[in-house]
Amino acid sequence: MPAQxxxxxxxxxxxxxxxxxxxxxxxxxxxxxxxxVAAPFSISAPAITRHxxxxxxxxxxxxxxxxxxxYIRVRADALAPVExxxxxxxxxxxxxxxxxxxxxxxxxxxxxxx
Amino acid sequence: xxxxxxSRHQANxxxxxxxxxxxxxxxxxxAFWTDPAxxxxxxxxxGYDTSVDRLEVKPGxxxxxxxxxxxxxxxxxxxxxxxxxxxxxxxxxxxxxxxSGARGHETEVVVDFEPTPGGTRLTLLHHGFxxxxxxxxxxxxxxxxxxxxxxxxx
Numbered sequence: 001m002p003a004q005x006x007x008x009x010x011x012x013x014x015x016x017x018x019x020x021x022x023x024x025x026x027x028x029x030x031x032x033x034x035x036x037v038a039a040p041f042s043i044s045a046p047a048i049t050r051h052x053x054x055x056x057x058x059x060x061x062x063x064x065x066x067x068x069x070x071y072i073r074v075r076a077d078a079l080a081p082v083e084x085x086x087x088x089x090x091x092x093x094x095x096x097x098x099x100x101x102x103x104x105x106x107x108x109x110x111x112x113x114x
Numbered sequence: 115x116x117x118x119x120x121s122r123h124q125a126n127x128x129x130x131x132x133x134x135x136x137x138x139x140x141x142x143x144x145a146f147w148t149d150p151a152x153x154x155x156x157x158x159x160x161g162y163d164t165s166v167d168r169l170e171v172k173p174g175x176x177x178x179x180x181x182x183x184x185x186x187x188x189x190x191x192x193x194x195x196x197x198x199x200x201x202x203x204x205x206x207x208x209x210x211x212x213x214s215g216a217r218g219h220e221t222e223v224v225v226d227f228e229p230t231p232g233g234t235r236l237t238l239l240h241h242g243f244x245x246x247x248x249x250x251x252x253x254x255x256x257x258x259x260x261x262x263x264x265x266x267x268x
Contacts, residue, residue, distance in 0.1 A: 048136045089130050099156035104138035
């Protein structure tokens with residue numbers, strides 16, 4: 001998946017409160033069966049399945065199959081695209097604001113009224 | 115002369131926040147963001163030339179800035195102004211464009227210019243949310259979620 005598309009789908013996946021609650025449950029528990037993931041939510045099993053599909057497509061969770069049981073956990077590198085985006089923006093703004101600060105401060109003595 | 119500089123980054127959240135005390139008054143700083151001739155002097159990354167394609171500084175107005183290297187256009191950033199309140203607040207959407215002009219993930223930037231005795235406290239928030247309503251609804255939840263994600267993933 002292209003990095004940009006994955007970033008879009010991660011932000012979109014976690015903008016939903018139910019999906020965010022699922023991720024938080026998984027983080028707290030480490031790993032859960034599909035049934036245990038669904039237990040606290042008063043929504044249908046198909047709805048839970050759809051939420052899990054969205055999270056999986058976004059690269060936030062992964063499944064493990066052991067005999068007939070399916071387990072779900074949060075992927076260890078789930079944050080990488082978001083961190084890479086933040087890091088790019090941080091570099092951009094930090095360098096730009098350094099220059100803005102120098103230019104604006106240099107201009108101030110000329111413009112200052114008092 | 116040198117004002118204290120505060121720069122805070124919350125690397126593991128989806129919001130980038132940078133705060134600085136700058137020895138210039140808000141109206142001077144605001145002009146650096148809204149006057150094309152001033153903006154190109156500081157905006158672009160090191161080693162790039164910046165040109166302003168569009169800067170309609172009014173709510174709903176469009177902006178687009180191109181970055182050039184050795185005379186050829188490398189990338190552009192564009193968006194729409196949300197809030198324009200000189201000289202106190204500026205907010206706009208933001209997306210990088212690739213060589214073909216396709217816009218990437220859209221985010222939101224809010225810049226506050228608060229007068230202080232030494233000049234201005236400039237606070238920049240850059241949110242990674244996919245849409246404004248989602249950002250408003252989920253602001254608190256996101257940070258907490260990603261803190262925890264970062265703990266287990268890090």
